[in-house]
Amino acid sequence: xxxxxxxxxxxxxxxxxxxxxxxxxxxxxxxxxxxxxxxxxxxxxxxxxxxxxxxxxxxxxxxxxxxxxxxxxxxxxxxxxxxxxxxxxxxxxxxxxxxxxxxxxxxxxxxxxxxxxxxxxxxxxxxxxxxxxxxxxxxxxxxxxxxxxxxxxxxxxxxxxxxxxxxxxxxxxxxxxxxxxxxxxxxxxxxxxxxxxxxxxxxxxxxxxxxxxxxxxxxxxxxxxxxxxxxxxxxxxxxxxxxxxxxxxxxxxxxxxxxxxxxxxxxxxxxxxxxxxxxxxxxxxxxxxxxxxxxxxxxxxxxxxxxxxxxxxxxxxxxxxxxxxxxxxxxxxxxxxx
Amino acid sequence: xxxxxxxxxxxxxxxxxxxxxxxxxxxxxxxxxxxxxxxxxxxxxxxxxxxxxxxxxxxxxxxxxxxxxxxxxxxxxxxxxxxxxxxxxxxxxxxxxxxxxxxxxxxxxxxxxxxxxxxxxxxxxxxxxxxxxxxxxxxxxxxxxxxxxxxxxxxxxxxxxxxxxxxxxxxxxxxxxxxxxxxxxxxxxxxxxxxxxxxxxxxxxxxxxxxxxxxxxxxxxxxxxxxxxxxxxxxxxxxxxxxxxxxxxxxxxxxxxxxxxxxxxxxxxxxxxxxxxxxxxxxxxxxxxxxxxxxxxxxxxxxxxxxxxxxxxxxxxxxxxxxxxxxxxxxxxxxxxx
DNA sequence: TTGTACGCGTTATCAA
DNA sequence: TTGATAACGCGTACAA
Numbered sequence: 001x002x003x004x005x006x007x008x009x010x011x012x013x014x015x016x017x018x019x020x021x022x023x024x025x026x027x028x029x030x031x032x033x034x035x036x037x038x039x040x041x042x043x044x045x046x047x048x049x050x051x052x053x054x055x056x057x058x059x060x061x062x063x064x065x066x067x068x069x070x071x072x073x074x075x076x077x078x079x080x081x082x083x084x085x086x087x088x089x090x091x092x093x094x095x096x097x098x099x100x101x102x103x104x105x106x107x108x109x110x111x112x113x114x115x116x117x118x119x120x121x122x123x124x125x126x127x128x129x130x131x132x133x134x135x136x137x138x139x140x141x142x143x144x145x146x147x148x149x150x151x152x153x154x155x156x157x158x159x160x161x162x163x164x165x166x167x168x169x170x171x172x173x174x175x176x177x178x179x180x181x182x183x184x185x186x187x188x189x190x191x192x193x194x195x196x197x198x199x200x201x202x203x204x205x206x207x208x209x210x211x212x213x214x215x216x217x218x219x220x221x222x223x224x225x226x227x228x229x230x231x232x233x234x235x236x237x238x239x240x241x242x243x244x245x246x247x248x249x250x251x252x253x254x255x256x257x258x259x260x261x262x263x264x265x266x267x268x269x270x271x272x273x274x275x276x277x278x279x280x281x282x283x284x285x286x287x288x289x290x291x292x293x294x295x296x297x298x299x300x301x302x303x304x305x306x307x308x309x310x311x312x313x314x315x316x317x318x319x320x321x322x323x324x325x326x327x328x329x330x331x332x333x334x335x336x337x338x
Numbered sequence: 339x340x341x342x343x344x345x346x347x348x349x350x351x352x353x354x355x356x357x358x359x360x361x362x363x364x365x366x367x368x369x370x371x372x373x374x375x376x377x378x379x380x381x382x383x384x385x386x387x388x389x390x391x392x393x394x395x396x397x398x399x400x401x402x403x404x405x406x407x408x409x410x411x412x413x414x415x416x417x418x419x420x421x422x423x424x425x426x427x428x429x430x431x432x433x434x435x436x437x438x439x440x441x442x443x444x445x446x447x448x449x450x451x452x453x454x455x456x457x458x459x460x461x462x463x464x465x466x467x468x469x470x471x472x473x474x475x476x477x478x479x480x481x482x483x484x485x486x487x488x489x490x491x492x493x494x495x496x497x498x499x500x501x502x503x504x505x506x507x508x509x510x511x512x513x514x515x516x517x518x519x520x521x522x523x524x525x526x527x528x529x530x531x532x533x534x535x536x537x538x539x540x541x542x543x544x545x546x547x548x549x550x551x552x553x554x555x556x557x558x559x560x561x562x563x564x565x566x567x568x569x570x571x572x573x574x575x576x577x578x579x580x581x582x583x584x585x586x587x588x589x590x591x592x593x594x595x596x597x598x599x600x601x602x603x604x605x606x607x608x609x610x611x612x613x614x615x616x617x618x619x620x621x622x623x624x625x626x627x628x629x630x631x632x633x634x635x636x637x638x639x640x641x642x643x644x645x646x647x648x649x650x651x652x653x654x655x656x657x658x659x660x661x662x663x664x665x666x667x668x669x670x671x672x673x674x675x676x
Numbered sequence: 677t678t679g680t681a682c683g684c685g686t687t688a689t690c691a692a
Numbered sequence: 693t694t695g696a697t698a699a700c701g702c703g704t705a706c707a708a
Contacts, residue, residue, distance in 0.1 A: 069413070114386055265629075288596055289600075
């Protein structure tokens with residue numbers, strides 16, 4: 001390994017001079033700087049990141065902790081965040097908790113161990129308070145937490161509003177028997193104040209029905225499932241086979257919607273003629289499936305920008321009160337609705 | 339930040355004793371160890387990774403450098419590799435070169451800076467020789483390089499064989515007018531020895547035709563394109579509009595195949611009745627698109643295991659001659675063929 | 677304008 | 693069985 005000492009020897013200066021020269025410190029003369037630069041080139045020098053971090057306390061990296069990167073939403077989010085962080089001079093270290101609190105704890109440990117300067121964290125089992133005690137003062141931005149505290153900047157998605165929009169759209173297109181995929185049935189009064197993203201989405205569905213004079217009924221709710229293509233496909237097949245009649249499915253996210261589309265195809269139902277389908281997220285796959293997916297699309301770039309900007313501000317010492325941030329979303333009408 | 343010194347003070351021992359105790363060194367007595375452990379718990383200690391790395395020279399991380407993580411193949415590969423590396427006690431740091439040699443160089447710099455103990459590298463512009471000089475002796479495993487050297491273990495995919503299998507299958511199902519998406523037409527003799535994965539795939543297509551007594555002709559080759567859904571969709575639409583008749587498309591990868599399926603749907607053609615389609619990779623999306631995609635599926639777990647095992651062996655000092663490694667692939671027949 | 681000296685938190689060697 | 697002490701490579705106050 002080539003160190004600054006090696007360059008110093010090669011260039012006939014001290015190690016400190018090398019450090020200054022490589023950082024373009026104005027106190028170094030141009031000839032000396034050139035001499036150092038050339039020596040560094042010749043020896044193929046590259047700085048030791050551990051030593052720099054140990055000395056400076058800065059890593060120039062942010063952590064991105066997601067529950068699971070094995071789905072298009074997460075990978076698209078990771079892509080957007082790492083690209084934008086990069087443009088702001090930060091590396092991104094991506095980790096997944098796989099819905100295990102032990103992993104959450106281990107990752108938090110690791111983050112505090114000066115692996116990164118701050119973290120964008122999507123909690124799954126741990127509450128914000130529990131996270132906070134383990135974070136030991138490291139800056140963090142939370143992604144849709146279970147409990148609403150105001151200790152950290154929080155990225156929100158307008159779930160209730162988005163599903164309300166999608167549902168209203170399906171009603172306006174003539175759907176009479178709408179299904180919501182997926183949530184267990186609950187009274188509107190029980191869920192309308194929920195902070196949990198699942199219940200917010202269910203609430204948006206119910207509000208749209210009520211607004212149109214329809215009282216939500218239990219049959220309209222396909223029971224709670226993991227939000228994956230595989231489970232959605234099977235669940236909708238089972239629903240069709242049960243003999244239930246419906247002409248539209250409001251899906252809780254795009255991945256489920258893709259599974260629902262596939263399951264309806266398995267049953268020989270035509271989309272949108274027999275059944276209309278909407279998603280929620282705006283993942284790329286929705287542009288290329290057959291039929292293309294009508295969805296409430298989030299602006300991933302906007303989301304990434306807001307989250308990363310907030311985190312970097314905190315890293316740089318911003319101590320203003322925690323803020324709630326919401327990314328832009330909009331309805332994108334494609335082929336899965338008429 | 340809590341350091342070993344703080345624990346030492348808290349537990350009334352020296353800092354070195356703390357280090358030994360935390361590493362379960364047998365020379366520390368049980369009572370002392372307990373005392374230290376409790377103190378560490380109390381203070382919510384977590385080790386400083388930079389200091390450990392600086393001192394030990396080991397990072398317990400591997401780099402994964404891909405050309406582009408914005409596609410299902412790459413994300414699935416990244417997922418498989420990081421999961422398996424994790425099970426072997428290594429963190430994975432994922433980076434993308436975005437097909438820019440400047441990025442490749444910058445990332446190599448960064449890797450050499452003791453950010454990780456070794457790297458799994460997918461070259462795009464740089465030759466293996468160029469990479470080697472910049473790698474400065476760091477262990478590496480190459481993913482399908484442009485030039486075949488034998489300085490590094492190399493992960494190969496049986497491209498020629500795989501496309502041969504897919505093409506042969508379509509011929510056996512009665513296809514008479516096959517298209518290959520996508521490669522510019524070239525004589526079989528020109529390409530049969532190619533190492534480049536694109537030409538290997540084209541060669542597999544041609545060999546299957548020749549084996550069945552068919553002479554490949556230029557009209558069968560849709561011109562070279564980026565391997566994305568979007569370009570494939572447009573290209574196949576243009577091909578149909580040009581009036582060319584065909585009854586099967588052998589696609590160079592799954593993502594292209596998904597675009598082709600979508601483009602054929604745009605043209606009102608039925609799959610597999612009017613046109614059959616095959617892919618190559620085995621990405622998950624192929625199980626859920628309409629129709630499901632027949633493809634030559636690689637075993638991502640097997641691929642990840644071989645690549646990571648080889649790299650870790652090198653990190654641990656294995657200096658046997660470089661080996662070529664090939665992941666298992668097999669034809670998976672689904673709905674896009676009859 | 678450049679060099680000296682020290683410390684960041686850890687691990688490893690040697691004494692005690 | 694434990695404790696001093698010296699590195700690891702870099703950044704920076706301060707001296708020259």
